[in-house]
Amino acid sequence: MAKYLLLKHYRGAPDPVNNVPMDQWSPEEISAHMQYMNDFAARLEKTGEFVDGKALAPEGEWVRYDGEGRPPVTDGPFAETKDLIAGWMIIDVDSHERAVELAGELSAAPGKDGKPIHEWLELRPFLTEKPSTTECPHR
Amino acid sequence: MNEVLLRSLIPSVLTVLVRRGADFAAAEDAVQDALVEALRVWPADQPRDAKGWLITVAWRKFLDATRADAARRRREERVEEEPAPGPAPAVDDTLQLYFLCAHPSLTPASAVALTLRAVGGLTTRQIAAAYLVPEATMAQRISRAKRTVSDVGVSPALGAPPGRRLGEKPRARGRFDQPGDVATVLRVLYLVFNEGYSGDVDLAAEAIRLTRELAARIDHPEVAGLLALMLLHHARRAARTAPDGSLVPLAEQDRGRWDTALIAEGIGILQRALARDRLGEFQAQAAIAALHADAPTAEETDWVQIVEWYDELTRLTDSPVVRLNRAVAVGEADGPRAGLAALAELDASLPRHTAVAAYLHERDGDLATAARLYAEAAHKAPNLAERTHLTRQAARLNTRGRH
Secondary structure: EEEEEEEEEEEEOOOOOOOHHHHHOOHHHHHHHHHHHHHHHHHHOOOOOOEEEEEOOOOEEEEEEOOOOOOOEOOOOOOOOOEEEEEEEEEEEEHHHHHHHHHHHHOOEEEEHEEEEEOOEHHHHHHHHOOOOOOOOOO | OOHHHHHHHHHHHHHHHHHOOOOOHHHHHHHHHHHHHHHHOOOOOOOOOHHHHHHHHHHHHHHHHHOOOOOHHHHHHHHHHHOOOOOOOOOOOOOHHHHHOOOOOOOHHHHHHHHHHHOOOOOOHHHHHHHHOOHHHHHHHHHHHHHHHHOOOOOOOOOOOOOOOOOOOOOOOOOOOOOHHHHHHHHHHHHHHOOEEOOOHHHHHHHHHHHHHHHHHHHHHHHHHHHHHHHHHOOHHHEOOOOOOOOOHHOOOHHHHHHHHHHHHHHHHHHHHHHHOOOOHHHHHHHHHHHHHOOOOHHHOHHHHHHHHHHHHHHHHOOOHHHHHHHHHHHHHHHHHHHHHHOOOOOOOOOHHHHHHHHHHHHHOOOOHHHHHHHHHHHHHHHHHHHHHHHHHOOOOOOOOOO
């Protein structure tokens, strides 16, 4: 099994096909969208492939160390930041093909007029901690 | 409480329930419930007859679950006729359990999870922690696996249990059936071994325990070969990782930290298996591990023989990964140029191809190329430890002469 991160972006992904922002949808369309996401996660739990899923607030800030004895510096949020993560789902699947298939399904969540959004999701494999024991026999 | 002892009883308790007429999926759930109760109760009050306790509790859990299930009313009536819990029969169905849990209709991940629970006696929580998934996800993976094997068929050997009424349908599903293919069981145990150590369960040690149990029940050179392979790799475990968690390559390992008792045992098992002249891939892999384990120093490694074993292994598996590892061995036996020539015949997109190329170029004295390839290999590394190791190799070459 291999773990993959499905990243959903507020900004930074190529435009979806059904490109109407959520605040222009009807409340029922929003409910249908949320229901689709919840059902998707529930289904993956049933297939034994679900690991985690969380949403992120769109507003955040940058933080960095500012030297010994000084509080960290904060900055932002920057309206111009290109890439803004909206949330993630982590799946544990048998193959890369399966990960792509599931990302495709998630991207079909309904949006305006109940039609699939076709939004772009970013699919990133996890690095494991260590190689498996017999993988590198000269080790 | 001895948790390993407790775990070792689980498969025989499960097979007793199935022999008494419980279907596999329900019996397995009942045994898991009994196991969880044992883990809770035993530390304060361990029963004298541990197995008898487990059978009694598991059978009670099974009856409770069956009674609670109104839709299974007819089965309940039948169950009431089953003999009262008594001494366990002497028949050992554990081998059939291994085959069922590694059934070819299961995905590798499902077979691993089911084997660890039903044969290994681990709790769902422990298995979930070891594979870094939520407990609910692992529970679903296991119950799907049980549904899959429940459809597999019936064992003519076990037949219909006593107490079945005329006209009743035979309980055909989920019984231990065909003897199965040893190779599928070995693949599952190999996967468990390679998972190593995470969560609170040492899966490598657990895989060794399960392979030992299997080897005690079936006389097969590849089972012995896999056990030898595991022991020989496990013997080097302490030396393979530095205190900071970084990888220590074989040539740089402190051989004084290798477990010589495990090595001796592994070599003994391997020699007896090889003497039977039925070579298989696990015996060949174990032979390579044995040649490494047997060398007093890295320089004294018998690379010529290792290349010969890789030739055998290539013949047995025709795996590109084996050919890649062979190129490394050729580089040691016949020099880096020969290794690079062997590497040139392989698909450059193979995992670790770039890392091997970097190593062979360094050995050949082309340090600039080696440094560039190490950095490239680090970028492609499939895990953190290898990425860090390869980045260090690149850094070492890039900063040479600067300190």
